Amino acid sequence: MTFAGLNVAKLLIDGQLVDAEGGATYENINPATEQSIGVAADASTGDIDAAIAAARRAFDETSWSTDVALRIRCLRQLHEALSKHAEPFKAMMTAEVGLPTKMVGSTFDMPVENVGWVTDLLEKYEFSQDLGLGSIEGFGAHRWTEREPYGVVGAIVPWNQPLQVALAKVAPALAAGNTVILKGPPTTPWCVSALGKLVAEYTDIPAGVFNVITSSANDRGEELITDPRVDLISFTGSTAVGRRIMELGAQTVKKCFLELGGKSxxxxxxxxxxxxxxxxxxxxxxxxxxxxxxxxxxxxxxxxxxxxxxxxxxxxxxxxxxxxxxxxxxxxxxxxxxxxxxxxxxxxxxxxxxxxxxxxxxxxxxxxxxxxxxxxxxxxxxxxxxxxxxxxxxxxxxxxxxxxxxxxxxxxxxxxxxxxxxxxxxxxxxxxxxxxxxxxxxxxxxxxxxxxxSDVPFGGYKQSGIGREMGQIGFEEYLQVKALCEPA
CATH class of the missing domain: 3.40.309.10 (Aldehyde Dehydrogenase; Chain A, domain 2)
Incomplete structure (x- = not known):
């Protein structure tokens, strides 16, 4: 299935655009017409496992987490590819999400701008901070901190703004040096599938660094949350589901970054x-x-x-x-x-x-x-x-x-x-x-x-979530802090 030249019925696993296991697909319904506009890949448990394995290997065995220059180049390529494919993405957002054409321009343009902003931040970001000299019990030490990527990120996005939220998670997670499994929403899968195609065909992002899963099952994301190979979950959705993610994430004490509901x-x-x-x-x-x-x-x-x-x-x-x-x-x-x-x-x-x-x-x-x-x-x-x-x-x-x-x-x-x-x-x-x-x-x-x-952090108090998306604070959500010391 293609949409203005973009294949939207494939998964991206370990650098390859592939069918779901057994060729499984499901219908994508246009909410304005109630008619099928095509199919999306319907990932299995096996597909999820393969994506996690690929992301884990890519983080542990490639230079992605340490090669800042490579990450900058790849994110620039992604930004350019998105900009060149603006019109098919906008058409997809109307067809599967139901966004009016009157609103779809800014809903595409601003998230894509965020990819460029994060890349600019990466070019100047200082991953190390000198804390100077200290002394304990007469022993002097030079102390400093370094920020390092968490590892494998499971990014779970909602159906209302699938591309905007996906880019708000994927761009900073990749810029920080993590590998990512992006799990798309069941009712609006095509935007994330098309993003996977752009990464595979228009960027030098190494195999396994970025993976895309679509599925008709809402609970397919639970496999990301419970798997010990996944280090961080970044989720946007309802508060009820956020509570469930915290419960499941506690089993492996993984970081759960949650952007949840509101009654503003x-x-x-x-x-x-x-x-x-x-x-x-x-x-x-x-x-x-x-x-x-x-x-x-x-x-x-x-x-x-x-x-x-x-x-x-x-x-x-x-x-x-x-x-x-x-x-x-x-x-x-x-x-x-x-x-x-x-x-x-x-x-x-x-x-x-x-x-x-x-x-x-x-x-x-x-x-x-x-x-x-x-x-x-x-x-x-x-x-x-x-x-x-x-x-x-x-x-x-x-x-x-x-x-x-x-x-x-x-x-x-x-x-x-x-x-x-x-x-x-x-x-x-x-x-x-x-x-x-x-x-x-x-x-x-x-x-x-x-x-x-792009530079303004977004997130909530109370049961509206934990953490911030966007801005430098949003970028740093995907980084660990390590303290180091050596004899003075």
């Missing part, structure tokens, strides 16, 4: 630009169908302007263009799968059964009979402990909560197990910064600033 608050004060502040939430819950971990899905408004804010949000959501992702006017396409659409619908139905009434939406759009679509949905003033207020929906559902004053806004914002992202809008910028510092979240938008960038 957007605090908009009465003196803010209400169109801007409220619009940030209404846009984000519709962008890619709300299928983003940092979506500002809780809108917090002062009680004094609550009804006005609800009216503004209702008007904005009502006007949000959605439907066919190939239509350049649409901001929102379908949800990624029938299973996920059913999950979102069930959460909304439970909220209604518990006494909530959607102000807007809450159902499959009747005008779109084909595709996994769900209407932009709005709830207001539900109890703080309501499931749909507390739990991540991962769909186009916005909840609006009222607060009494600044302290109450912070309390409500922090009243969740999550702490991934958030936002604050007010007419007093110093106030916005003050409140942002009180919200326990890893990234905060202050009066409309955008945090995403």
């Amino acid at each position: 608050p957007n605090i908009v004060f009465e003196d803010a630009n209400l169109q801007q502040g409220i619009g940030m939430s209404t846009f984000m819950v519709c962008l890619h169908g709300g299928q983003g971990c940092a979506t500002l899905s809780r809108l917090l408004l002062p009680r004094s302007i609550f009804e006005q804010g609800v009216q503004i949000a209702t008007a904005m959501l009502s006007a949000m263009p959605y439907g066919d992702p190939l239509d350049p006017n649409n901001v929102m396409g379908p949800l990624n799968s029938a299973r996920h659409r059913d999950r979102v619908e069930a959460m909304v139905d439970r909220a209604v059964a518990a006494g909530g009434t959607p102000i807007l939406g809450g159902r499959r759009p009747p005008q779109l009979e084909t595709g996994y679509y769900f209407e932009p949905t709005l709830f207001a003033d539900l109890p703080e402990d309501a499931e749909i207020v507390q739990n991540e929906v991962f769909g186009p559902v916005l909840v609006i909560q009222a607060f009494e004053d600044e302290d109450d806004a912070v309390r409500i914002a922090n009243n969740t197990i999550f702490g991934l992202s958030g936002a604050v809008f007010s007419g007093d910028h110093e106030k916005s910064k003050r409140v942002a510092r009180k919200v326990r979240a890893g990234t905060m938008i202050v009066d409309g600033g955008i945090y995403y960038g």
Whole structure:
């Protein structure tokens, strides 16, 4: 199977593009049409074992972990290959993920830019730090630290942004000198398969250093987590699965780097630009169908302007263009799968059964009979402990909560197990910064600033995860620290 010249039905194991064991494949479904767009390789336990063995051998027996110049050259080649194949990748992201063409440009361009940024960092990064002289019991010593790669990295990526997350993990892991097994998501496998083809055919990355596995089985990644030959797991996905990974990883005490879910608050004060502040939430819950971990899905408004804010949000959501992702006017396409659409619908139905009434939406759009679509949905003033207020929906559902004053806004914002992202809008910028510092979240938008960038670390507090992706801190997640000393 090819997509604009890119083979998307192969695994990459030990430098070779191969079929899954026994030639096993499974259908890849377009979420907008509910039709198969082709097949992906369906890896077996044997395929996983072969990929792990290849990565382990490549780390232990080749110069990849120590040859910085080779890593720089190979990452430059990968960056160039990605740039040259931008259009087929973008088309794949619309076809298998459901990303609207209106959004797919930046969703491709920014992650590819990150590959170049990480390579630039590698060129100037100091892996050794001199700690100077010290003395213990009269014995002098010269001390220093060196940063070394962990070894074999198992990278497990989600279906909502498979290429972006894959590159955010693979580029720094490889730059740091690790070898990698990339496990793609069952419902969006082609982007990671195509990445494997680029590595195999357009770079000098040695055999075994980078391996790609796709599978119809969600639990296939557990074999990476439990295998003692794998030194680090880098996972992006739900908090529930993150807990499972920590449990399994404990068996071999391997590092588990987790970027998990969110239920991010957007605090908009009465003196803010209400169109801007409220619009940030209404846009984000519709962008890619709300299928983003940092979506500002809780809108917090002062009680004094609550009804006005609800009216503004209702008007904005009502006007949000959605439907066919190939239509350049649409901001929102379908949800990624029938299973996920059913999950979102069930959460909304439970909220209604518990006494909530959607102000807007809450159902499959009747005008779109084909595709996994769900209407932009709005709830207001539900109890703080309501499931749909507390739990991540991962769909186009916005909840609006009222607060009494600044302290109450912070309390409500922090009243969740999550702490991934958030936002604050007010007419007093110093106030916005003050409140942002009180919200326990890893990234905060202050009066409309955008945090995403190759140099900005991304990750969460509390049950939104462990560790940071992107930036120098994200690169260093893939490095161990060794202290050394010698007689002075």
